[in-house]
Amino acid sequence: MRAERLTVVTLGCVLGGAVLLAALNLLTAPASDLHAPNFVISLVGKYLCYAILALAIDLVWGYAGILTLGHGAFFALGGYAMGMYLMRQIGVRGVYANPTLPDFMVFIGWNKLPWYWYGFDHFWFAVAMAMLVPGILAFAFGWFAFRSRVSGVYLSIITQALTYALMLAFFRNDMGFGGNNGMTDFKEILGFPLNRETTSVGLMLITALVLSAAFVLTHAMTGSRFGKVLIAVRDTESRTRFLGYRPESYKLVVWLASAMIAGIGGALYVPQVGIINPSEFAPGNSIEAVIWVAVGGRGTLAGAVLGAILVNLAKTMLTSALPEVWLFAIGALFILVTLFLPRGIMGLFTTCLPAVVPEATPDAVPGIAAAKSAASEIAG
Amino acid sequence: MTGATLLYLDGVTVSFDGFKALNALSLVLEPGEMRAVIGPNGAGKTTMMDVITGRTKPDTGRVVYGENSDLTRLDEPAIARLGIGRKFQRPTVFEPLTVHDNLMLALAGDRNPWFALWARETPSERARLDELLTTIRLVDDRDRPAADLSHGQKQWLEIGMLLAQDPRLLLVDEPVAGMSDAETEETADLLREINRTRSVVVVEHDMAFVRALGVKVTVLHEGSVLAEGSIDRIQDDPRVIEVYLGR
Numbered sequence: 001m002r003a004e005r006l007t008v009v010t011l012g013c014v015l016g017g018a019v020l021l022a023a024l025n026l027l028t029a030p031a032s033d034l035h036a037p038n039f040v041i042s043l044v045g046k047y048l049c050y051a052i053l054a055l056a057i058d059l060v061w062g063y064a065g066i067l068t069l070g071h072g073a074f075f076a077l078g079g080y081a082m083g084m085y086l087m088r089q090i091g092v093r094g095v096y097a098n099p100t101l102p103d104f105m106v107f108i109g110w111n112k113l114p115w116y117w118y119g120f121d122h123f124w125f126a127v128a129m130a131m132l133v134p135g136i137l138a139f140a141f142g143w144f145a146f147r148s149r150v151s152g153v154y155l156s157i158i159t160q161a162l163t164y165a166l167m168l169a170f171f172r173n174d175m176g177f178g179g180n181n182g183m184t185d186f187k188e189i190l191g192f193p194l195n196r197e198t199t200s201v202g203l204m205l206i207t208a209l210v211l212s213a214a215f216v217l218t219h220a221m222t223g224s225r226f227g228k229v230l231i232a233v234r235d236t237e238s239r240t241r242f243l244g245y246r247p248e249s250y251k252l253v254v255w256l257a258s259a260m261i262a263g264i265g266g267a268l269y270v271p272q273v274g275i276i277n278p279s280e281f282a283p284g285n286s287i288e289a290v291i292w293v294a295v296g297g298r299g300t301l302a303g304a305v306l307g308a309i310l311v312n313l314a315k316t317m318l319t320s321a322l323p324e325v326w327l328f329a330i331g332a333l334f335i336l337v338t339l340f341l342p343r344g345i346m347g348l349f350t351t352c353l354p355a356v357v358p359e360a361t362p363d364a365v366p367g368i369a370a371a372k373s374a375a376s377e378i379a380g
Numbered sequence: 381m382t383g384a385t386l387l388y389l390d391g392v393t394v395s396f397d398g399f400k401a402l403n404a405l406s407l408v409l410e411p412g413e414m415r416a417v418i419g420p421n422g423a424g425k426t427t428m429m430d431v432i433t434g435r436t437k438p439d440t441g442r443v444v445y446g447e448n449s450d451l452t453r454l455d456e457p458a459i460a461r462l463g464i465g466r467k468f469q470r471p472t473v474f475e476p477l478t479v480h481d482n483l484m485l486a487l488a489g490d491r492n493p494w495f496a497l498w499a500r501e502t503p504s505e506r507a508r509l510d511e512l513l514t515t516i517r518l519v520d521d522r523d524r525p526a527a528d529l530s531h532g533q534k535q536w537l538e539i540g541m542l543l544a545q546d547p548r549l550l551l552v553d554e555p556v557a558g559m560s561d562a563e564t565e566e567t568a569d570l571l572r573e574i575n576r577t578r579s580v581v582v583v584e585h586d587m588a589f590v591r592a593l594g595v596k597v598t599v600l601h602e603g604s605v606l607a608e609g610s611i612d613r614i615q616d617d618p619r620v621i622e623v624y625l626g627r
Contacts, residue, residue: 226496228481232474239472242433243545244460244491253493 007219010302011212014051018044018208022201038197043316045204045272047309048211052265054292054308055211055301056258059218061290062299063227064254065234066151070159071262072286073166074134076276078263080170080177081133083276084117085126086186086194093187103185104178114176123190130267131260138259139252146248146255151237160283167281182277189271200272207268211305214261218301221257230254291334297344306345385444386411386549386579387432392441394427394603401427402438403603409549414571414580416590416611419600420623425583428600429551432581433466434459446548457491465547469554471534475527479518479537482526483509486541508544516540532563539570549579556589568592587615599623 021044024036053075060066087102096106100113119125141162145155173179192199221227232240233247240247270276279285289308296307311330319326341347387409394402402424409415419425430436432443434456443451451459460466474482487505490496501509513519516536521529526537542550552571556564568589571580584590590597590611597614599607607617614620 221497224497225484225499226493228474228477228485229493229496231476232485235476236472236474238435238456239468239474240485241456242460242466243486243541244457245485246457246491250493250496253497 006300006302007215010305011215014048014208014212014215014305018048018205022205025197025201038200041197041204042200042272045200045207046269047312048204048207049265049269049272050289050292050312051305051308052207052211052214052268053262053289054296054304055214055218056262056265057289058293058296058298058301058304059221059261060255060258061293062301062304063222063230063234064251066251066255067153067156067290068159068258068286069156069283069290070161070163070286071258071289072283073159073163073281074138074259074262075266075269075285075289076163076166076170076278076280077134077137078130078266079270079276079280080183080266081120081126081130081263082267082270083183083186084120084129084177085123086189086271087183088117088121089189090185090187094185102178102183104173104181104183105176108173108179110176117176127267130263134259134263134266135256138256142252142255146251149248160286163281163286164283167278167283170278170281178277180278182275182279183270184275184277186271186274194271194274203268203272207272210264210268214264215301215305217257218261221254222301226250226253288330291330291337293344295333295337295341295344297346300344300346303344303346310345384411385409386413386446387581388442388444389428389431390442390444392428392431392438392443394424394431394436394438400603402431404441405600405604407598407605409579409581411548412575412579414575414582414593414595416593416595416597417581417583417600418585418587418590418597418614419606422602423600424603425600426553427603429466429553429581429583432459432551433464460545461491463546463548465542465545465550467538467542467550467552467555469557471531471538473526473529473534473537473541476525478523478525479513479529480509480522482537483512483540483544486544488544488546512540512544515543543574547578549581550574552580552582554584555582556584556586564589565592587611 021036021041024034025038025041028035030037053071056074057068057071060068088100090102092099094103096103098106101110105113120129145158150158169175170177170182171180177183186194188194189199189203192202194200222230229240229245229250233245233250237247266280292307292311293304294307295311296305297303311333315326315330318329337344343350385408387407389405389407392402392405393400405424405428407428417425417428427436431438432451434451434454438452441452445451445462445464449462451462454462474485477485484501484505487508489505490499510519513522516539518529518533518537518540521533526534529537555567555571559567564586571582571593574580582590582593594611597609597611598605599614599617599620601623606623607614607620609617
C-alpha cells in the first residue's frame with residue numbers, strides 16, 4: 001500500500017513540479033517575482049537527467065545488490081549517441097562549413113565520415129543507439145561477469161575499470177568522437193533551436209516525462225515476481241540456486257534494463273547542457289551518482305530520484321559559493337549517510353511514520369473465519 | 381538395478397588440496413526410501429550433499445538420478461529443477477520478502493526471468509499456497525516479512541518452501557541441531573510424514589533422533605561408507621564403535 005502511495009507522490013512531484021516551472025517560465029513576465037529564469041529551467045532539466053541515472057543505479061544496486069561504480073559509462077554513451085546526432089545537425093553552420101563532416105574531423109584532416117557515424121543524421125537512429133549501445137556493452141559485460149560469478153567488490157572494481165577504459169579511449173582523437181574536446185556548439189534538435197527558451201522548457205518537460213516513464217517501469221519490474229527473485233538473489237544468492245533459479249540470468253536482465261535507462265538519461269542530458277566530452281566517463285562521476293542513491297535511500301526508487309535532485313541542488317549552491325569545498329562536502333555526506341542514515345532520506349520517512357498495515361486478526365479476515373467454521377462443520 | 385534406484389552414487393571422489401573429502405563413495409537410495417547418514421566430523425556428509433546438489437564437482441565418479449541423468453554434469457539450478465530439494469542446517473529464508481512471497485518463489489514452475497516479469501498468481505497457485513500455509517501453520521503470518529518470524533517459524537517456512545518445490549528427493553542437513561527434545565520429536569514426525577510421498581536423506585549427528593526415525597542408516601568415515609544397516613546393527617558394529625568411541 002505504502003509503495004503505491006509513494007509512487008503516486010513521486011510521480012506527482014516530478015510531473016507537477018516540471019509543469020509548474022514551465023508555466024512560471026513561459027507565462028510570467030521576466031521582471032515578475034514568480035518568474036522562473038531560463039538557467040533554472042536548464043538546471044532542473046539537468047537534475048532530472050541525473051535522476052534517471054540514479055533510478056538506473058538503484059535498480060541494480062538497491063534490488064539486485066550489484067554495486068556499480070561505472071554507470072556513468074552508460075550515461076555517457078547515451079550522451080555521445082545524442083551528441084553525434086546534434087553534430088550532424090550543425091551541417092554547413094560549422095566553422096569549416098562542411099555539410100557532412102563535423103568540425104573536429106575536418107580539423108584532424110579526415111575527409112570521409114567513418115562508418116560508425118552513418119545513420120546519426122536521423123533522430124530516431126540516435127535515440128535507438130542511445131539505448132542499444134549501452135545495452136550491448138552491458139550485455140557483453142554482464143554475460144561474462146555474472147556467468148563467472150564475479151560479485152561484490154570485484155564486480156564494483158571492474159565496472160570502475162570499464163568506465164575508466166572508455167574515458168581513455170574517448171580521449172583519443174583517432175577514435176572519431178572529438179577527442180578531449182568532445183562535441184559541442186550544437187545548433188538545433190529536430191529543427192528546434194537549442195538556444196531558444198521554449199526549446200529548453202520543452203526538453204525539461206520531456207525529461208520529466210521520461211523520468212516518470214522510467215519510474216513506472218522500474219516500479220513495475222521491482223514489484224513483479226521478477227523483482228522478488230532479484231531481492232532473493234541480492235540477499236541469499238546461493239539459496240535461489242537450490243530453488244532452481246539462475247541468478248546470473250536475472251542479474252543480466254536487470255543490468256541490461258538499467259544500462260538502457262542510463263543511456264536514455266545521457267541522451268536527454270547532452271542537448272540540455274550543450275556539450276559531451278570524455279570527462280563524463282570519469283570514475284568520480286559514477287561514484288557521485290552512487291552517493292545520490294545512498295543519500296536518497298537505496299532500494300526505494302523514489303529515494304534515488306529525491307537523492308539525485310537534492311544532492312545536485314546542494315552541489316549547485318555550494319560550488320557557486322565555495323567551489324573548493326564540494327569534494328570534501330560530498331565525501332563527508334557519504335560517510336554521514338552510511339553511518340547514521342543507512343536507509344537514506346527515505347529511511348527517515350518509513351521509520352518515523354506509523355505502520356500503515358494494521359495487524360490482521362482472524363476476525364478481521366472473514367474469509368479465514370468462514371473457512372474455519374466450514375472446516376469444523378465438515379470435521380464434526 | 382538401474383531403473384529401480386532413485387539415486388546412485390558410484391565411486392565418487394572429491395579432494396580439496398590433496399585431502400580426500402570423499403573417497404570412492406558409493407551409495408544407493410531406493411525410491412520412497414528415507415535414509416539417515418551419520419558419521420564423525422569430517423566424514424564427508426556435507427560434501428556428499430554438495431556433490432548431489434551440484435555445488436561441488438567430484439574428481440571422479442558418477443551420480444545417477446532417476447532414469448539416466450548424471451548429476452555431475454549439471455549445475456545447482458538444473459539439479460533443483462529435476463526435483464532435488466535441500467534443507468540447510470541454518471534456516472535460510474528470504475528475510476525481506478513476506479511469508480507468502482517466500483513460498484511463491486519456491487513454488488514449482490517456470491524459473492525464467494522473462495516469465496517472472498509477467499507472472500501473475502494463478503488460482504491453482506493460490507490454492508496450493510493456502511494449503512502450504514495451513515500445513516506450516518503460518519496462515520495468519522502470510523503478509524509478514526520472513527525477518528519478523530521466530531526461529532522455529534523460519535524452520536517451518538523453509539520446510540514449506542521445500543514442499544512448495546515439490547521435490548522427489550529431499551536432502552536434509554542436521555534438522556534438529558539446537559532443538560529441544562519435544563521439537564526433535566516433532567521434526568521426526570514431520571520427516572516421516574514427508575517421506576510418505578517423497579524420498580529423504582537426513583544427515584544427522586544426534587543418535588537418539590536417528591533411532592527415532594527408525595530407518596536404514598549409512599555410516600560415513602573418511603569419505604567412504606563404513607557400515608550400513610539398521611540402527612541396532614550399526615551400534616553393535618565394532619568398526620563403528622572404534623570410529624566413534626575408540627582411540
